[in-house]
Amino acid sequence: MGSIAAIVITYNPGPEFLQNIQSYLSEVDHLYIADNSSPKLNFSDSILDNPKITLVNNGGNEGIAYRLNQVADLAIKAGYKWLLTMDQDSYFDAEHITAYFEYMQDYNGHEQVAMFGVETVTKPELIADLSSPADQLITSGSLLNLSLYPAIGAFDERLFIDEVDHEYCYRSFIRGYQIIQFTHIFLEHQLGEAVNVKTIQGGQRATSFHSPLRVYYMVRNFLYVKQKYKAAEALKSVFKIRSTALLHRVKNNVLYGPKKWQTLKMVFMAFSDFKAGKMGKKQV
16 A cells, blocks of 8 residues: 555644544554644754654645645655645544545555545444445545645646645546545544524524635635536536525524624625636735
8 A cells, every 4th residue: 555644734722632533643654744824833852853744834824725835845855645634623533544544545446545534423333344436525534545636737726725635536536546445434524613503493403613714715615616627428417406505604603603794795705706716825
């Protein structure tokens, strides 16, 4: 299977960060911490003095795509074959990551798999070697095939954050490579701030909120990716489903979120910037 490096992209991480990286540090050959905090964070000596860890930090928020490309290039030059991509708030239980890497090694035809991924929503009762093709995976917990990375191309830095992982998956699929998800391997992963809210009908429901700026990136970048792959017949049903899901997410943030008007303003700005071709980092 070849050697495995890992990247975790940080942005003002909380105190649980050190514990999170310990959940996979012993399973990989090297860890790159790509820090987007601004100003630079002062990392602990346990990180700075660890020869198994490289800190990549130039004092600014360069976005997700740039950091993935930066570290993918470093990992390839260092001779690594696979890159485990992690978020700062994600972690594996020990038995899950051990099984994950074992199943990867045993997967027939892994050389043509652009990216492996895991389950992040519903924790399975049992760990099992069960997999299925996927339309897209999220960055955290995925394993990037660095041998195919030059042929597929770099992550699209016009996206900055959001849709970076999905766009890479769609591009890989169109170019004939597989995207595989291990459905019985679980990653502990936080998606937004989950809270209980009172609905318009007077009931209660749990929903996740995002900042107005994050909603902006979600909307603008989805429109961009959908437009980029509008000619791909195989993805039409995917975009139809995802359009409905995004509409519900935006609705929840506008109706129930703590910053309703700011969110609504950023949604309109997302449409405007997409139409004007204004991509990359949003200046606010």
